[in-house]
Amino acid sequence: MELTTRRRRGRLEPMYALFLLPALAIYALFFLYPALSTVVYSFTNWSDINPRDLSFVGWKNYKAIFDEDIYLTGIRNTLIYAVLSTLLINGVAIPLAVALNRSFKTRALLRSVFFLPAVFSPLIIGFLWSYLYSTSDFGLINQGLTAIGVGKINFLGDANLALYAVIFTQVWQWAGYNMVIYLANLQSIHPEYYEAAQLDGAGPWQIFKAITLPLLAPAITFCTVTVMISGLKVFDIIYSLTSGGPGHATETIVSLMVKKGLGEGFYAFGSAFGVLFVGIVGLITYAQLRLVRFWGAR
Amino acid sequence: MKKGMLTIVSMLLAVTTILAACGTNAPVAPDAGQEGASAGAGSSEGAGASNVKTKVRLSYWNKEENMATLLALIEEKLPHIDLDYQFIDATQYDTIIKTQLAAGEGPDIVGDLIDETTVRLGYFEDLTERFGGKYYDSGTANVTFDGKLYGLPQASWFNGLYYNKDLFAQYNLTVPTTLDEYFEVAQTFLDNGIKPQAIGLKNANVAMQSFMALALNDYIGTPEGKTFDAAFRKGEATMKDALLPALQTWTQYLERGIFTTEMLGLEEEQAIDEFTSGKAAMFQSGPWYMDTFKQKNPDLNIGMFPNLGTKGGTGWMVGGPGVAFGINAKSKAKEAAYEVLELLSTPEGQQAYWQDNQGGSSYLKGVVFEMPEEYADAKAAFEQGNVYFPPNGWGTLRNPIIDELGKMLQAVVGGRATPEQALEAVDKKAAALRAK
Numbered sequence: 001m002e003l004t005t006r007r008r009r010g011r012l013e014p015m016y017a018l019f020l021l022p023a024l025a026i027y028a029l030f031f032l033y034p035a036l037s038t039v040v041y042s043f044t045n046w047s048d049i050n051p052r053d054l055s056f057v058g059w060k061n062y063k064a065i066f067d068e069d070i071y072l073t074g075i076r077n078t079l080i081y082a083v084l085s086t087l088l089i090n091g092v093a094i095p096l097a098v099a100l101n102r103s104f105k106t107r108a109l110l111r112s113v114f115f116l117p118a119v120f121s122p123l124i125i126g127f128l129w130s131y132l133y134s135t136s137d138f139g140l141i142n143q144g145l146t147a148i149g150v151g152k153i154n155f156l157g158d159a160n161l162a163l164y165a166v167i168f169t170q171v172w173q174w175a176g177y178n179m180v181i182y183l184a185n186l187q188s189i190h191p192e193y194y195e196a197a198q199l200d201g202a203g204p205w206q207i208f209k210a211i212t213l214p215l216l217a218p219a220i221t222f223c224t225v226t227v228m229i230s231g232l233k234v235f236d237i238i239y240s241l242t243s244g245g246p247g248h249a250t251e252t253i254v255s256l257m258v259k260k261g262l263g264e265g266f267y268a269f270g271s272a273f274g275v276l277f278v279g280i281v282g283l284i285t286y287a288q289l290r291l292v293r294f295w296g297a298r
Numbered sequence: 299m300k301k302g303m304l305t306i307v308s309m310l311l312a313v314t315t316i317l318a319a320c321g322t323n324a325p326v327a328p329d330a331g332q333e334g335a336s337a338g339a340g341s342s343e344g345a346g347a348s349n350v351k352t353k354v355r356l357s358y359w360n361k362e363e364n365m366a367t368l369l370a371l372i373e374e375k376l377p378h379i380d381l382d383y384q385f386i387d388a389t390q391y392d393t394i395i396k397t398q399l400a401a402g403e404g405p406d407i408v409g410d411l412i413d414e415t416t417v418r419l420g421y422f423e424d425l426t427e428r429f430g431g432k433y434y435d436s437g438t439a440n441v442t443f444d445g446k447l448y449g450l451p452q453a454s455w456f457n458g459l460y461y462n463k464d465l466f467a468q469y470n471l472t473v474p475t476t477l478d479e480y481f482e483v484a485q486t487f488l489d490n491g492i493k494p495q496a497i498g499l500k501n502a503n504v505a506m507q508s509f510m511a512l513a514l515n516d517y518i519g520t521p522e523g524k525t526f527d528a529a530f531r532k533g534e535a536t537m538k539d540a541l542l543p544a545l546q547t548w549t550q551y552l553e554r555g556i557f558t559t560e561m562l563g564l565e566e567e568q569a570i571d572e573f574t575s576g577k578a579a580m581f582q583s584g585p586w587y588m589d590t591f592k593q594k595n596p597d598l599n600i601g602m603f604p605n606l607g608t609k610g611g612t613g614w615m616v617g618g619p620g621v622a623f624g625i626n627a628k629s630k631a632k633e634a635a636y637e638v639l640e641l642l643s644t645p646e647g648q649q650a651y652w653q654d655n656q657g658g659s660s661y662l663k664g665v666v667f668e669m670p671e672e673y674a675d676a677k678a679a680f681e682q683g684n685v686y687f688p689p690n691g692w693g694t695l696r697n698p699i700i701d702e703l704g705k706m707l708q709a710v711v712g713g714r715a716t717p718e719q720a721l722e723a724v725d726k727k728a729a730a731l732r733a734k
Contacts, residue, residue: 048396049418049734051400137577138572152560154559156563157499157500157559157712158559244705246499246709247705247712247714263697263701
């Protein structure tokens with residue numbers, strides 16, 4: 001009896017199942033087919049010189065990724081970028097949301113101000129920060145640093161600094177956006193929890209640690225996973241701010257994939273790098289979700 | 299049952315709507331308000347009715363305002379052709395157009411991308427019969443394969459060293475004619491707190507152009523270096539063997555404090571600000587920035603002299619054919635595309651193209667443009683034909699090697715690579731590209 005009920009509950013009427021077909025067809029055509037094709041192409045010698053007569057080359061393209069330092073640099077930079085941007089963006093967004101969840105006069109204005117950078121395209125942000133970071137006498141930040149006696153800092157021209165300078169711009173741009181998500185979550189927390197804690201004599205830090213942070217778990221899961229994924233596939237801000245330079249100091253997986261796979265015509269290599277990239281993103285996202293769930297369960 | 303029928307009908311409607319959206323537009327006869335005849339990648343031709351315009355799509359990375367006079371001329375002289383000018387940013391241009399060409403589509407007239415690979419893949423029409431012999435060989439050499447012409451080279455581009463005449467006069471300096479003289483001039487400016495040369499090394503291409511200028515003077519433009527480009531393309535010569543002395547000389551710009559690591563954080567536009575505001579005395583670039591200079595500082599009194607080397611001579615301008623236009627072999631409006639290129643291959647057409655791209659010279663035989671006064675100091679170099687861009691001779695290696703060389707020069711400036719390591723990396727990249 002129970003089995004019958006379960007079957008009936010899980011069964012989709014054939015007529016309604018048909019409604020899924022158009023969406024499924026589009027999904028298959030525009031996602032599944034290209035994705036599977038990419039996997040197939042990654043084992044061939046497909047290039048701009050050889051676009052038609054493809055032959056199977058085994059793991060050659062995958063091995064090539066690990067043969068050159070530049071691709072390992074790209075993978076390392078991507079991981080640094082993704083991890084740091086996830087920690088910093090969320091590390092800034094949570095306290096900001098908590099602060100702007102309180103009632104005060106300029107609250108709405110400040111929320112808008114912090115959210116505002118998120119509405120601009122990364123290309124605009126790149127152009128803007130390129131001027132702010134400039135080492136010329138017209139660079140705003142360096143003008144300020146020189147005025148207070150610190151001297152110029154070569155933010156985008158120093159290979160040791162450039163990646164971190166790029167990360168900073170992204171924290172500036174996206175902390176406000178994530179703050180809004182945390183604010184939505186904060187407003188769903190019942191005030192009675194806080195009242196009870198205050199009656200028990202809990203201080204602000206204890207309240208944050210014991211009530212706010214655990215109850216923010218859904219938003220933390222969402223924000224950290226989305227920021228991590230967009231960090232792993234970072235391209236546009238790198239492209240607009242440094243173009244992967246100076247030298248190859250700020251190349252990332254996607255910037256190299258675009259350069260080698262599309263720009264230089266190594267299509268099969270680009271496909272292999274893409275497949276590897278999906279694997280890396282999948283693994284990291286899975287580990288991250290397990291970590292967040294483990295923390296939530298505690 | 300009724301409900302079931304309704305569901306099926308709804309689904310059929312949804313599917314047909316999606317399929318209809320995927321279809322190709324059929325040619326449309328013009329009505330009172332619209333003259334376009336077709337849409338999509340291809341174009342209709344010979345639609346029958348005399349008032350039907352043939353649509354020809356021309357793609358190029360030059361902005362539409364830089365083509366305005368030519369487009370107006372085409373509209374006036376070829377009223378039966380509706381030219382759809384498509385500007386695509388240079389950074390995306392190759393990828394977009396190559397993808398379209400690979401799919402058997404793309405614009406009817408293509409700006410650039412004519413190389414050994416694209417010609418071998420059959421993307422371009424052989425233009426020899428209609429245009430062979432009309433243009434100088436110096437312009438057509440890079441778009442001629444197996445004796446067949448595939449592109450029509452337009453006004454040349456070049457860069458040299460712009461200099462601030464007022465600053466030179468203020469410190470009693472004369473235009474340098476050798477690299478040693480240049481270094482002396484630079485030292486005078488450094489001693490007086492002025493940057494000798496503004497350069498946006500944040501852009502890898504700018505770094506590459508600076509080195510190419512010296513390499514041209516010291517090796518590639520000399521009798522012994524004449525065959526370097528072809529040999530490098532074929533893998534018979536390496537950059538390290540041929541250009542290491544030139545790169546070691548180039549590092550003197552760093553040792554003498556003319557180029558600094560700070561300049562790795564400078565965009566070209568920011569370098570222009572330094573030059574036009576008088577904070578820097580020289581700037582390597584070409585005529586395309588002349589309007590920008592005038593806008594930023596209308597009183598700027600400038601001239602240009604050629605890029606210099608250690609071996610003397612008149613110096614070299616880094617440059618070559620600005621763009622070569624070819625016809626897509628799969629174009630459905632081939633005859634109309636030929637008409638457009640025939641108009642372009644007249645003195646009137648060349649003048650119209652040059653009008654918005656001043657500074658260069660025409661490769662069409664019998665057409666001479668008058669050079670503006672600012673380029674008087676570079677006249678001798680032009681007269682000797684010292685205008686060349688070595689990467690044009692590198693075939694399909696061109697763009698990736700330009701990028702890699704620029705990036706490795708940045709690494710040299712930043713102290714993360716020696717000149718040897720930089721050129722080794724470029725040679726390694728070239729070998730991988732040749733083995734593709």
